[in-house]
Amino acid sequence: METTPDTPAFIPQIRLYQDWLRDRRGLRFDSYDALWRWSTTELDAFWQSIWDYFDLQSPTPHSAVLASNRMPGAQWFPGAQVNYARQALRHVAAAHASGQPAIISRNEKGRHRELSWPELQRQVAALALHLQAQGVQPGDRVAAYLPNVPEAMIACLATASIGGVWSICAPDMGTHAVLDRFRQIRPKVLIGVDGVTYGGRDHDRRSVLTELRAALPSVQHALLLNDLDTRAALTGWADWRRACARDDAQTAGFEPLWLPFDHPLWIVYSSGTTGLPKPIVHGHGGMLLVALSLKVLHNDIGSSYEPNSWGERYHWYSSTGWVMWNAQLSGLLSGTSCVIYDGNPGGSKERPDWGLLWRFAADLGVTFFGAGAAFFGNCMKAGLQLKDCGDLRRIRALGSTGSPLPPEVQEWGTAQFRALGRPDIWWNNISGGTDFCGSFIGGHREMRQVPGQMQCRMLGAAVQAWNAQGQSVVDEVGELVCAQPIPSMPLYLWGDQDGARYRSSYFDMYPPGHGRQPGGGNADAAMGAVWRHGDWLKIGADGGCIIYGRSDATINRHGLRMGTSEIYSAVEALPEVLDSLVVDLEYLGRESYLPLFVVLRPGVALDAALRARINGAVRTALSPRFVPDDIFAVAEVPRTLSGKKQELPIKKLLLGQPLEKVLNRDAMANPGCLAWYQAFAAERAGKQQDTGPAA
Numbered sequence: 001m002e003t004t005p006d007t008p009a010f011i012p013q014i015r016l017y018q019d020w021l022r023d024r025r026g027l028r029f030d031s032y033d034a035l036w037r038w039s040t041t042e043l044d045a046f047w048q049s050i051w052d053y054f055d056l057q058s059p060t061p062h063s064a065v066l067a068s069n070r071m072p073g074a075q076w077f078p079g080a081q082v083n084y085a086r087q088a089l090r091h092v093a094a095a096h097a098s099g100q101p102a103i104i105s106r107n108e109k110g111r112h113r114e115l116s117w118p119e120l121q122r123q124v125a126a127l128a129l130h131l132q133a134q135g136v137q138p139g140d141r142v143a144a145y146l147p148n149v150p151e152a153m154i155a156c157l158a159t160a161s162i163g164g165v166w167s168i169c170a171p172d173m174g175t176h177a178v179l180d181r182f183r184q185i186r187p188k189v190l191i192g193v194d195g196v197t198y199g200g201r202d203h204d205r206r207s208v209l210t211e212l213r214a215a216l217p218s219v220q221h222a223l224l225l226n227d228l229d230t231r232a233a234l235t236g237w238a239d240w241r242r243a244c245a246r247d248d249a250q251t252a253g254f255e256p257l258w259l260p261f262d263h264p265l266w267i268v269y270s271s272g273t274t275g276l277p278k279p280i281v282h283g284h285g286g287m288l289l290v291a292l293s294l295k296v297l298h299n300d301i302g303s304s305y306e307p308n309s310w311g312e313r314y315h316w317y318s319s320t321g322w323v324m325w326n327a328q329l330s331g332l333l334s335g336t337s338c339v340i341y342d343g344n345p346g347g348s349k350e351r352p353d354w355g356l357l358w359r360f361a362a363d364l365g366v367t368f369f370g371a372g373a374a375f376f377g378n379c380m381k382a383g384l385q386l387k388d389c390g391d392l393r394r395i396r397a398l399g400s401t402g403s404p405l406p407p408e409v410q411e412w413g414t415a416q417f418r419a420l421g422r423p424d425i426w427w428n429n430i431s432g433g434t435d436f437c438g439s440f441i442g443g444h445r446e447m448r449q450v451p452g453q454m455q456c457r458m459l460g461a462a463v464q465a466w467n468a469q470g471q472s473v474v475d476e477v478g479e480l481v482c483a484q485p486i487p488s489m490p491l492y493l494w495g496d497q498d499g500a501r502y503r504s505s506y507f508d509m510y511p512p513g514h515g516r517q518p519g520g521g522n523a524d525a526a527m528g529a530v531w532r533h534g535d536w537l538k539i540g541a542d543g544g545c546i547i548y549g550r551s552d553a554t555i556n557r558h559g560l561r562m563g564t565s566e567i568y569s570a571v572e573a574l575p576e577v578l579d580s581l582v583v584d585l586e587y588l589g590r591e592s593y594l595p596l597f598v599v600l601r602p603g604v605a606l607d608a609a610l611r612a613r614i615n616g617a618v619r620t621a622l623s624p625r626f627v628p629d630d631i632f633a634v635a636e637v638p639r640t641l642s643g644k645k646q647e648l649p650i651k652k653l654l655l656g657q658p659l660e661k662v663l664n665r666d667a668m669a670n671p672g673c674l675a676w677y678q679a680f681a682a683e684r685a686g687k688q689q690d691t692g693p694a695a
Contacts, residue, residue: 168320322643578599
């Protein structure tokens with residue numbers, strides 16, 4: 001592995017783990033595929049090895065690893081006791097002795113803060129004691145309306161440490177969207193921020209907090225964090241600073257509670273394009289195991305540097321409303337410094353600046369830089385030159401998720417880092433979900449990189465691509481399924497008393513007895529259902545994986561099926577196109593209608609020449625079958641709060657369903673753009689009355 005002169009040599013974590021398996025378990029694997037197959041067929045041996053490798057601790061022994069191999073209903077590590085916060089704080093002494101802080105943060109206004117490990121421990125203990133004094137008991141919910149600041153991490157760990165159940169929404173979410181989530185879980189405590197700065201503007205959130213508290217009668221205690229204005233106050237709200245004012249003498253004796261392995265840790269939410277979002281409950285133990293194996297072994301974050309383990313600075317840009325915030329928090333589980341940014345990574349509308357986050361990373365010495373795939377695409381489209389953004393040579397890995405990363409964007413980034421003197425830059429492209437707070441597909445530090453492709457299926461994740469007959473296929477596009485349980489699958493959905501909503505969300509397509517388990521071992525032993533994730537996946541003969549978009553938004557043209565991401569990759573490679581949305585409007589007994597909506601670079605017009613270029617790009621990259629029937633220039637592509645394109649709701653809208661039945665405005669990042677699509681749908685409906693659905 002090539003390194004720069006000022007970069008210490010390191011051994012990839014996955015190799016260290018394999019060495020440990022050889023030395024401690026007598027297990028040798030001649031390929032990653034062999035290791036993966038062992039991890040997905042010998043579940044007890046694999047997950048016990050993760051427990052032992054990361055030296056997880058429990059005051060009581062577990063009686064089994066996987067006591068019940070069923071989906072849903074798998075029972076992991078019965079008898080064990082753990083605590084997510086205890087694991088994060090066990091590194092305080094060693095990490096502090098290394099001179100590395102626990103959390104480094106900055107916001108749009110340049111406010112820079114560093115939180116030491118002892119101070120993190122003190123503030124977590126202080127807030128935990130405050131919450132206990134307010135009557136918070138294990139199982140009580142603590143809801144937060146906070147931005148990506150250190151206090152959000154402190155509050156999460158404090159809640160977890162006393163057995164409370166954490167849930168957070170980002171302050172860019174509207175009142176109704178937040179209430180759709182928090183009303184379902186009936187929180188006892190509400191923590192809110194007075195305001196935020198985003199896109200160069202201050203946004204006061206006190207009126208929202210007042211509305212939230214009035215609409216949540218279960219709240220018995222409210223806590224206000226002053227982030228925008230230190231003098232701001234709200235009647236009936238306690239002050240964060242006073243709550244965390246306990247000194248070392250008061251907090252020294254505090255220890256996080258030992259909790260059952262499957263005690264609820266947090267509640268996260270599905271995108272919720274229609275209806276109420278799913279409140280997904282994850283457990284302490286499952287999140288510890290999966291977060292550590294993902295973050296350390298596959299993302300190669302943490303103790304990679306030799307001779308010590310305290311050189312990593314981990315950054316994954318996220319809002320608190322995206323599950324990648326939880327992934328960022330997991331850096332603390334192995335003593336890694338978390339580097340967080342609160343604000344718009346692209347500057348403001350008036351002054352776009354896609355170099356902002358890179359300069360932040362250069363200034364703070366980030367070693368792992370993660371973001372959504374769209375961020376990297378915007379940097380390329382803006383013509384950004386990373387050599388102008390400071391010294392980025394400490395970055396040795398780039399993480400990408402949220403949507404497939406186009407090959408040309410990865411090639412652009414690789415070329416940029418090569419020019420910086422980092423020819424060894426590694427792209428760690430991952431694909432997973434909020435549903436199980438992890439990844440199914442991801443990276444391997446020592447495997448071949450192919451732009452547009454993810455390197456491997458994750459250890460412990462029995463991921464396959466299934467055809468229409470429920471058979472595992474290779475080098476063919478199929479439904480992404482997980483045929484064996486993993487510890488971070490949801491415990492349940494909050495309020496789903498009989499489990500019907502949980503089953504219908506993930507297990508109805510492949511009920512018990514459907515399809516085949518992974519080859520090898522007692523393949524038919526697990527009699528439960530099979531997890532259907534809702535993505536189109538192709539697994540290559542070499543183990544590499546490509547995600548082709550959501551399986552419920554597939555295009556079927558003249559008998560040939562195609563994922564929308566392939567069209568986006570072709571269209572958005574054009575410099576004039578910033579974003580795009582395509583939907584296949586299928587009509588019973590008639591040909592489908594395929595409109596393409598494009599967001600163009602400012603000053604660019606959708607003229608005949610550009611239409612021809614777009615059609616040519618689709619024809620060349622895919623097939624003439626997928627050339628759109630029409631192309632329309634739009635101001636924005638509708639997206640969820642987590643940044644996903646709203647393909648299916650727009651498809652249903654254009655097929656004639658009412659907007660309120662197919663889409664929840666409060667679950668959107670940009671609901672203002674819907675008026676155009678409504679008008680477009682109404683115009684089409686009028687044409688269809690005159691000329692028929694195929695018009």
